[in-house]
Amino acid sequence: MPGLSRRELLLGSAGTVAAFAAGGIAASTAQAAEHALALSYLDHGILPEAPTKGMMSFVPDGPPPVLRLRQGRKTAIEVKNALDEVTSVHWHGLRLANRMDGVPYLTQYPIEAGQSFRYEFTPPDAGTFWYHPHCNTLEQIARGLTGVLVVEEEEDPGFDRDLPLNIRDFRLGGDGQFIDFYKARNAARGGTLGTVSTVNWQTGPVYDLDAGSLVRLRLAVTDLTRVGTYAISGAQARVIALDSNPLPKPLPANALTLAPGQRADIALRVPDSEDEVATLLLQKPSGDKVLARFRAKGASAERDLRELRPLPQNPVPVPDLGNAEVLDFVFGWSPEGDAPQQSLCGSLGYTFWSINRIAWPGDRPGPFDPLATMKLGKSYILRLRNETPNAHPIHLHGLSFQLLRSNKRKLPPLVTDTALLLEEETMDVALVADNPGDWAFHCHVIEHQKTGLAGFLRVEG
CATH class of the missing domain: 2.60.40.420 (Cupredoxins -  blue copper proteins)
Structure with missing residues (x-):
């Protein structure tokens, strides 16, 4: 694996550098990677008029590939950055080790141009997931960097x-x-x-x-x-x-x-x-x-x-609602303040949104405080209140939660990682804080995320 560049060493504190060096950036390279991705530029025909120039993909010659993994089986994915800007890759919906989550500065340093990063994890859950950059997120996704990731069940459900x-x-x-x-x-x-x-x-x-x-x-x-x-x-x-x-x-x-x-x-x-x-x-x-x-x-x-055979339930822990602590989160307008600072991972230059009146300052070295700290193994109810007239799909990395109730509609008891908050809706969701680390928590309308509607939750032992 490549080491940290001088530029990244200057950006981060000594303690942060040591933590990353001991974690994902020093991942083992003993086993050959099952999958290889090379973030690349290409021209590709979306409309018949002319190939669209300046697209991005995870391969140099076409759309992003479908990655197929097996539930409970360890995998290694080697990601090479052939772009001329930094990037990272997040595995949306997967419950994995924090250092493999692909969030710049929170879990790893951005992957610089010409460098590689090896992601290794064992997916505990089967189902349909996807992957995308979490650095320069808006432009890189807009140019094409989104791919589907499938984790297959241990037993074939019977489709043709x-x-x-x-x-x-x-x-x-x-x-x-x-x-x-x-x-x-x-x-x-x-x-x-x-x-x-x-x-x-x-x-x-x-x-x-x-x-x-x-x-x-x-x-x-x-x-x-x-x-x-x-x-x-x-x-x-x-x-x-x-x-x-x-x-x-x-x-x-x-x-x-x-x-x-x-x-x-x-x-x-x-x-x-x-x-x-x-x-x-x-x-x-x-x-x-x-x-x-x-x-x-x-x-x-x-x-x-x-x-068709019923799909087996994923091994997501069931919250103890009778002993769950309630944590409140308000998704709303940004308080008056400075525009976010520029960073290697890009900024739109505006601050419009916030969580609990705190606008995310952008993907750059901290330290930052978590929106909340949860104890490992404890159950929590997250009370999500949208005080705006706009919908917000709220995504939590690394953890799955169960929908409980809403002030606007009847909710099915679904387990998810991304909940759509309707305008002026308050929704309660429950989880077990079973995965330690700092987990990104944000709106998945990327313009909202990049203009303040983001933060992170900490799970500590």
């Missing part, structure tokens, strides 16, 4: 095919080239929407599937901003998992709201007739938009959704 769908927008002009990635007035509101909707870097892709077969669609919303409502039309389909965790009972695959960072696993029964088509829709007030089509091919396999 597994199809990950990376759902995201790009901000492109009519010539197929990038336009401004955000507007400040939108960052202070709901966020800046993309102009071109894609699935796996394609507009309106068509997937040929065996007629009458059972397909696991893995929807991962890796967008910067869009909170969307999705549906499957033209076929039998059921939602079987949300945010990597199996549902106690399948739900109809319609009117499914997913925010940036959220995922849904859908069991699709492909139509029986040759060339019959099912569709993935983005439901909008102006009319439904077809995101992808699934076309039946060949003689029907005549499968039935009832043949």
